[in-house]
Amino acid sequence: MLLEVLQGTEAGGFILIQDSVNYCGRHLLKSCINAALKREEVVHVLGFEVSQEELNDGLDKTSAQRLHFHNAYSDPLGWTGNSPFTVHQFTLEDIGTLLKQTPQAKAVTLVIDSLSWILRHHDPAAICQKLQALKKGGVVRAVIGLLHSDLHQRGTVGSICHLATSVITVAPGTRGLGAFAKITRRTKSGKLMQDEEIFSINEDLTVTIQSKRSHPGSTPMNTDESEVDPTANLTFNLRLSDTQREAKEKLPLPFVFRSQHFCTRAPVQDGSFTSLMPMMIMTRRILMTTLMSRGQATSHVEHSSLQLMPLLDIYMPETTIIAWVPA
């Protein structure tokens, strides 16, 4: 639908291009201007935001005589005293005077770059009235305006959108696929059509539609999954074979021993510390062994601890052992 809107053949149309800081809508505006020039229409541009050189850059040179740029960029507020066009001259009479420069033209397209500039200096309601008068008055055939939607309040943006016959909201596309456009079009019969498309602008300012109806929210998910599988091409094995899984399940956990053996007297009565060995192997570097001597089991413990030391030396050669033997 974007291409249809850009061709824009109906009279009394008002095409509004809404952009934000993330994506500049001026490229699409230049595409519109180029398309209008190619259709042999006369285009008048009220340039507030960019200079003539910048706007003309890339436009069709052969139809340059049909393009009339009114310089409202160098002095829009009249600070230097000799301004070609100021923002206060945005009235029906003054625009009519401008357009009389080309009296023989039948189809005049008026391009406003940008409406945000004018809205900063005029009351939104007054602007809406003037735009409506321009649309209906027959002075121009079509109006194309650029609006920076993040510079105004929602109500103001909504009012201007309401006046428009077509609204194109542009946003950056995902992953460099081009830009995303949401188009709302209102026909004369009152029918409302909406569409979402991904487009890109070529060097000669023609628009190419890349795909239709792709919501920017849904595409990142799909592309992420198809991109990289981090578990592929590794030098180590992340999975377990069946035997490995069995061995892993058979391995006793430290908490198991803790509940069975580490109640107060059990290790000593058991007569050996060897049952503690598997648990101790799994602990950290510094092993703190507290050998408690109890009255009745002293000799027993001494014997057991003497058994323990060589075992520790074999199983945990790099372990530091701190043994506390109360006298």
Next chain:
Amino acid sequence: MFAELNSILNTSPDSFKPGEFILVSDKHTDASFLIHHFLSFYLRAGCKVCFLGLVQSFSHYSAISQRLGVSLTQAREKGQLVFLEGLKESLGVLLQASKGTRTMDFLRDPSSGLRGLYDFVRDNVRGAVGGAEEWGPPVLLVDDLSVVLSLGVSVGAALDFSHYCRATVCSELQGSMVMLVRCEAEEEEESDDEGSERLLRGLIHQCSLTLQVQGLPTGYCRDIHGQVEVCWRGQCDKQQAQKKLFQYKVHDKGASFFARGMSSAVL
């Protein structure tokens, strides 16, 4: 002048793009180190620099530029640098000591806008009429523009000022412009229409290159002071905006920039 930043931006004092409007913005951190970079960059490139120092004194910039190898006092004497000391002038205006210049008029009457400031810029950027054109294209540096908002000037007036500066400096004289804007951390977005966020958005629409500086989203770090997002706005119809993200650390004599996660402290 930070060599790494030059390579990121693909510029050097010998060759840089004319007519650029560079916007430096920060949030939760201090991006004024970038202003020092651009000041020393353009002085080294031999451009005529007009500096609107609205928040610090001349000696502050002079001391830091000394460490970066550029002497501001000498540049001012030679006529290469025109420095507006906002703090000193404002004292004069507020105490009604001198009725001379209209530059800081917005302090007495904020609703009149920044036209006086623009007249100052326009007069000083065009260069000496009779003298030899020894200097390169003019450069305007503003540090920082968001301070006028807290002095009562409206966002619209600040945007008009930057528009006029851009029309004169960038488009007409093919010079460059660097502006610093500081954002306050605002909780509600819709209610505050006149805040620095709106000024920032308006300026981003006007500029050709933005450097958005933020603190790290994960918090304070001793070795990484923050991140910079460099965004080239597609001026011509060719390319879309191109964005790059870097992290930085500010040293005594400069700043180093590196890709995310590549800080020397981490590697």
